[in-house]
Amino acid sequence: MDRETASSIGEDTQPEVKISVDRVFKIFGDRSDTAMRMVREGRGKEEIHAETGCTLGVNDASFDIHAGEIFVIMGLSGSGKSTLLRLINRLIEPTSGAIRVDGQDITKMSKRELIELRRRDMSMVFQSFALLPNLTVLENAAFGLEVAGVPAAERQAKALAALEGVGLGAYAASRPDQLSGGMKQRVGLARALASEPTVLLMDEAFSALDPLIRTEMQDELLRLQSEHSRTIIFVSHDLDEAMRIGDRIAIMQHGNVVQVGTPDEIVMNPANDYVRSFFRNVDVSNVFKAGDIARETQVTLIERKGVAVAAALERMRRHDREVAIVVGRDKRYHGMVSAESLAQAARAGEADPYHKAFLTEVEPIEAAEPLSNVMGRVAESRWPVPVVDERQRYVGSISKSALLMTLDRTTT
Amino acid sequence: MHFDLHIGEGANAVVNYILDHFTPALNFIATVIGFVTDTIKAALTGIPMPVAVIVIVALALWRVSWKFALFSLLALLVIVDMGLWERTMETLSLVLAATVIAIVVGIPLGIAMAKSRIVTVLVRPVLDLMQTMPAFVYLIPAAMFFGLGAVPGTIATVIFAMPPVVRLTNLGIRQVNGEFIEAGLAFGCTARQLLLKVQMPNALPSIMAGINQTIMLSLSMVVIASMIGAGGLGNIVLTGIQRLDVGTGFEGGLAVTVLAVILDRITQSLGQRNTAFSFGRFFGARANRGEVPSSATPPAKT
Ligand SMILES: Nc1ncnc2c1ncn2[C@@H]1O[C@H](COP(=O)(O)OP(=O)(O)OP(=O)(O)O)[C@@H](O)[C@H]1O
Ligand SMILES: [Mg+2]
Numbered sequence A: 001m002d003r004e005t006a007s008s009i010g011e012d013t014q015p016e017v018k019i020s021v022d023r024v025f026k027i028f029g030d031r032s033d034t035a036m037r038m039v040r041e042g043r044g045k046e047e048i049h050a051e052t053g054c055t056l057g058v059n060d061a062s063f064d065i066h067a068g069e070i071f072v073i074m075g076l077s078g079s080g081k082s083t084l085l086r087l088i089n090r091l092i093e094p095t096s097g098a099i100r101v102d103g104q105d106i107t108k109m110s111k112r113e114l115i116e117l118r119r120r121d122m123s124m125v126f127q128s129f130a131l132l133p134n135l136t137v138l139e140n141a142a143f144g145l146e147v148a149g150v151p152a153a154e155r156q157a158k159a160l161a162a163l164e165g166v167g168l169g170a171y172a173a174s175r176p177d178q179l180s181g182g183m184k185q186r187v188g189l190a191r192a193l194a195s196e197p198t199v200l201l202m203d204e205a206f207s208a209l210d211p212l213i214r215t216e217m218q219d220e221l222l223r224l225q226s227e228h229s230r231t232i233i234f235v236s237h238d239l240d241e242a243m244r245i246g247d248r249i250a251i252m253q254h255g256n257v258v259q260v261g262t263p264d265e266i267v268m269n270p271a272n273d274y275v276r277s278f279f280r281n282v283d284v285s286n287v288f289k290a291g292d293i294a295r296e297t298q299v300t301l302i303e304r305k306g307v308a309v310a311a312a313l314e315r316m317r318r319h320d321r322e323v324a325i326v327v328g329r330d331k332r333y334h335g336m337v338s339a340e341s342l343a344q345a346a347r348a349g350e351a352d353p354y355h356k357a358f359l360t361e362v363e364p365i366e367a368a369e370p371l372s373n374v375m376g377r378v379a380e381s382r383w384p385v386p387v388v389d390e391r392q393r394y395v396g397s398i399s400k401s402a403l404l405m406t407l408d409r410t411t412t
Numbered sequence B: 001m002h003f004d005l006h007i008g009e010g011a012n013a014v015v016n017y018i019l020d021h022f023t024p025a026l027n028f029i030a031t032v033i034g035f036v037t038d039t040i041k042a043a044l045t046g047i048p049m050p051v052a053v054i055v056i057v058a059l060a061l062w063r064v065s066w067k068f069a070l071f072s073l074l075a076l077l078v079i080v081d082m083g084l085w086e087r088t089m090e091t092l093s094l095v096l097a098a099t100v101i102a103i104v105v106g107i108p109l110g111i112a113m114a115k116s117r118i119v120t121v122l123v124r125p126v127l128d129l130m131q132t133m134p135a136f137v138y139l140i141p142a143a144m145f146f147g148l149g150a151v152p153g154t155i156a157t158v159i160f161a162m163p164p165v166v167r168l169t170n171l172g173i174r175q176v177n178g179e180f181i182e183a184g185l186a187f188g189c190t191a192r193q194l195l196l197k198v199q200m201p202n203a204l205p206s207i208m209a210g211i212n213q214t215i216m217l218s219l220s221m222v223v224i225a226s227m228i229g230a231g232g233l234g235n236i237v238l239t240g241i242q243r244l245d246v247g248t249g250f251e252g253g254l255a256v257t258v259l260a261v262i263l264d265r266i267t268q269s270l271g272q273r274n275t276a277f278s279f280g281r282f283f284g285a286r287a288n289r290g291e292v293p294s295s296a297t298p299p300a301k302t
Helices: A002-007 A032-040 A045-052 A081-088 A111-120 A137-141 A143-147 A152-165 A181-194 A211-227 A239-245 A263-268 A273-277 A309-318 A339-347 A353-357 A371-380 A400-411 B007-021 B023-046 B049-063 B066-081 B085-115 B117-132 B135-146 B150-161 B163-174 B178-186 B191-220 B222-226 B233-242 B246-270 B278-287 B292-296
Strands: A017-028 A055-066 A070-075 A096-101 A122-125 A199-203 A231-236 A248-253 A256-261 A299-302 A323-327 A333-338 A385-388 A394-398
Touching (some): A017 A231, A045 A055, A070 A239, A111 A122, A122 A181, A137 A143, A152 A181, A239 A263, A256 A273, A323 A394, A371 A385, B007 B023, B023 B085, B049 B246, B085 B150, B085 B222, B135 B150, B135 B222, B178 B191, B222 B233
Parallel strands (some): A199 A231
């Protein structure tokens, strides 16, 4: 039942694929041929390491990254996140497989083409910032442009604009060691954005910052993303961060990509215990939206001319429900009635019994509302609370028991 | 059983072979090194003593501290008082010539070692040999190849003093933070750009430490180089030894020590970014920009 609700969210048009990772393997070590053969025979990471001394960094990864999304790669330490990220700009050479960026297989690119790709399309932000200490902040921000041979005046203007974009225009002449951690990483961001790449690779970019600054930087990233949408691949070992900023998340375990999906999909359908173990201590009410736990378990009455109220009451009696949702033929939400209010309206001989019977205290909830915002209303309401989508169509309702079950399931 | 590999005879044969067949190459090397030593020597001995003293004291003040500047001033005046100024400048020029040559050869060699495992494997034993082989052993072939004078003296000094700058260049480049390298590559550096924009600037403190050691080792060769006519303070020390004149020998040795201390402190300070004196910030900002080769030989240029 979970799967249906999850997949019914946001399935609009087919998203444009920006990067496609296709059966990619990475084996570290000198005997990668032997190791690769063992991988194909289906032997495990430990066994391969014991026999060949090689480490299986990434094992048969296949997934697509969509244009303009923030794609988070998550997993425990040593699970292969950084390796996977570096395969995308070939800082690490894949052992086998194809990685296509805009349809072009980068594993087949020459050195020159690869350098062009890195200068034009991709840039990177590092965990410990990796600002060059011998350069000023401005020179650091201009580094990518300088390497690409952009004339001095132009690159300084662009770098300054990028610095201003992250609020550090005033620090252009400073040295990196004069800045705080958060400011350094803003410079790291400015350096990455100055060349206007379409793809941004970020390896634990905010992990070295303290929690407050970290949230601030996440917001900064989301703000920059809203101004100018780029494809961002973000490595994190922190589920909270992943859920907060990720449009989709890939979860890695021992070099395998065990699950790819939206935060909701992953919370609701964890692929295995490893994935499940990540949200032991996450506050799910921030992760779930009202639409995620709304269920179509209530009786729905379709409002049509000339349909007898008696039939509606009969259906409610048979399903043993005290209330029912009244919708239009287009599934648009009209209101909620109780058996009592409907019977009363019918007895009074109203021309439009449904409307007279609507329970005025019941207000529908938007499906996109975070669960944390509506928990109070659900808890206080006498009836299950109806949930509607952005076009006012009824998607289901949340009962108190459903709410309790959701909260309970994720805290155990 | 006794095997005789005739190693000594082999070495003789090699030296003779080189003498017979490589005269033009030897002459070329002699010309280049002769030019470097002569130029530096002419420059240093050409500077009037008071100017030279002021420049050295000013450097000490700017880069180290006023206490050290005062020490330098007094120590240099002692040298002048002993009548050894000329000889000291000769020795300084020998040291600087050897250092310049060691840098010009040694830094590229160190870079090559950092980049290639094969070069490392080949060069490392040669460096060990250069440092451990007693200097007297190659003094004689050097004199045979290049005659007596400053040129073989410089060459012998370079052989002994070059290994640190090679080793520390190699080490410095290898030790550059991996994330800096990744950043360089991720932003599209070519191998050359990576070397010039990322690796060399970050290896600079290590390279400067190598240059400092090379200078110190050059100074320790002063007496030995004098034996084949390199001149300078070494001659004073040798004279003292020959005449069993402890006083003369001590004066020569003291001058070498003074030179060593001053060169050591000043070159060490060049490896660091900050200057000792706040009014020096102005000069410091300028000096920090083009650091590598120019700051390695500051006294020669002034
Ligand atoms: N250059 C390398 N040579 C050999 N093994 C490597 C190399 N780089 C990574 N590995 C191995 O590959 C595996 C994945 O490493 P990776 O750095 O991708 O993990 P990660 O998920 O980024 O971990 P962390 O959260 O600690 O950064 C690890 O077992 C690691 O030891
Ligand atoms: Mg990592």
